[in-house]
Amino acid sequence: MPIVEALEPCITCHAWNRDRSMLAISPNSNDIHIYSMQAATAGPPKFTRAWTLREHDALVTGIDWAASTNRIVSSSQDRNAYVWELQDNEWRPTLVILRLQRAATSVSWSPDEAKFAVGSGEKLVAVCYFESQNNFWVSKHLRRHGSTVLGVSWSPSALLLATGCADSRARIVSAYVKGVDKSGKQTPFGEDPAFGTVLAEYACAGWVHAAAWHPNGTTVVFASHDSRVTVVSLLSPEAPLQVIRLRGLPIKALSFLPTGSFIGVGFEYTPLLFRQTPGASTYSDGEPLETAERNTGGSFATSAVNAAMRMFQAQDKAGQEQTVSQTAKLSSVHQNCVTCVRAFEGKVGGRVVDFTTTGLDGFVVFWTSDELVSAMRAATTPLLSHS
Template identity: 40%
Template sequence: MSNFKASTTSVLVPTISCHAWNADRSRVAVCPNDSNIYIYKTNNSEDFQKWEVEHQLTEHDHLVTAIDWAPKTNRILSCSQDRNAYVWTYDNNDKKWVPELVLLRINRAATCCKWSPKENKFAVGSGAKLIGVCVYEDENKWWVSKMIKKPIKSTVLSVKWHPTDNSLLLCGSSDFKCRLFSAFIKKADEGKEVNKFGTCIAEYNAKGWVHDVEFSPSGNVVAYIGHDSTVTFVDRANGDKTTVVTIPELPLRTGIFLSENAFVAGGYDYTPLAFSNNGGEWKLNGKCDLAPQEKAATGGNVRSMFMKFQQVSTVTATTRHHNVINSILPYKSSGNNVTVFSTSALDGKVLTWQVSDLEKGLEGFKV
């Protein structure tokens, strides 16, 4: 496809490892694959040639692994390989972002982080086989963590909250599992505790590292991305009906639901892939910017995958992104449906994609 109404393809920084938008998309935070976070003022433009650096956050000592910007409270959450996380609050008087201490108490890198729906707590995954669920202590003026441990057996690669339930937390890890936990904390959650904190409510299998996990807008469908070039969809409202979609391409890294019946994910092939649910079965619809010479499927065997890796490493990419996509986020929405999404990649670009163009260009795809 070549008819996207999209942002410029100029490079913002040499490389980007993650990005996060504020509520009105007037600002974006990006990590240039190091210990810094840059906040750009976008002037509500999708053309980042018009963007300007407004702030630089430098508290971390090692690579920043994840950023999440809370839309209601306007607080930025970041975590890093330095085993720390910070909550950044904007000081209107001094015109700067002030970090607040988070007591994670982990001895390995922090790998992922996410605000809860009410934004009164957050989760941080780590290489220590732990998830820290953090709440604020007014008396000490810091964020303190309560740990989810068993049965996680390896590095936590992704954490996501249920879209409406402040106590349900989904995680993916490199022990080939996607798990749903109770993260109920009395101080932050209302109502009765249905499951004790740390209870593993559900566990789903994969055949590779689980790079990313996602809830659908209703929370009824779970999707998780495996390093074995699969995306697995689990319908929790329909007896955990499971559909495994194998892609004939390189593995994916990250994805989001565009609606209850549409999903998009990106990774090592430099282009997002679109998936849809028609008649109760999830399927792959195709690439979002398919290059003409790539229209023929390469097949899904080990030999074809190896050849694909060789091609990617030696041939200049004809896709809009020229390196691995590592972050996909909603950019514009209508109700529960995403109408425009953004991607960032190791090529230093932040791009936007019109979902309406996907509906026109991909057979059978509909949000």
């Protein structure tokens, strides 16, 4: 069983520091809570709230924690982003000049931590970097998006951005900033492509919620609201797209593991594991990390809908005031939409943890290698089908 910790009534996003001793979360408000974690040799870890960061005026939409510099970047519906630095045991914010007129929707540090990208409702991505002459963070805008940018993901080279947009398009865009990035770096689209160039565009049949890059930079995956995952191989311009159709509800967030496999989480309440085919850039159909879904032939989200229907039926027939939690508890670990997934690569309670998830149920869940192995062994009955 995975390790579960209930921290808040609701969690919309989370991020870990470098040594996995600190966890930053957004409790679906304009605050950021930072917890210290003490991992026991056996049993669940102990969390203690160490700081509450209050600077945003509206809902926090994204958090990312830079491993090397120990900086936290946050985005919000208040159209702002802040870079937080720990000084004298206090987190001090620096306002980023985003120049946005609409909400910021997501944020991500580049792998070299020299830049970060902020998606927005203004049909653009703000690529931000520190301007030492003026001593503040400035931004350049990546336009050519037709609607709200829902998700951003950096390539390992920090030169390219994969974006998911509400115009049902996934894109790969150049984020090369002269004077910040070193020149002469090669990408699958050539050397130092000009900033803002749309290098590739892929049509989907729904909002593109999330994007993620393979650790070696040769593959990009996108998750869209039509319950599909699109796998793009950049090894050859002629390489066909692999489109994986989900039987369940859409994926909202993606994360690659060091092995080359990736995890998808979202409205289905349980993570899906997509395993890389050995020696190829293709992936297996998603395998649920909880076997209850496979055994019942249904989905956890469908069970939640059925539980709600039973609640209303009980109220109608008997006049009883019941809640969904009183009538049924789902067999999945998460009891609501899973909003965020992060690679972990550490030990908790004497067990190797590969990644963590958070959801609208307020749970932080540590998924261990045991769950991954069980999912691989249980992959005898396919959950998904290719289109």
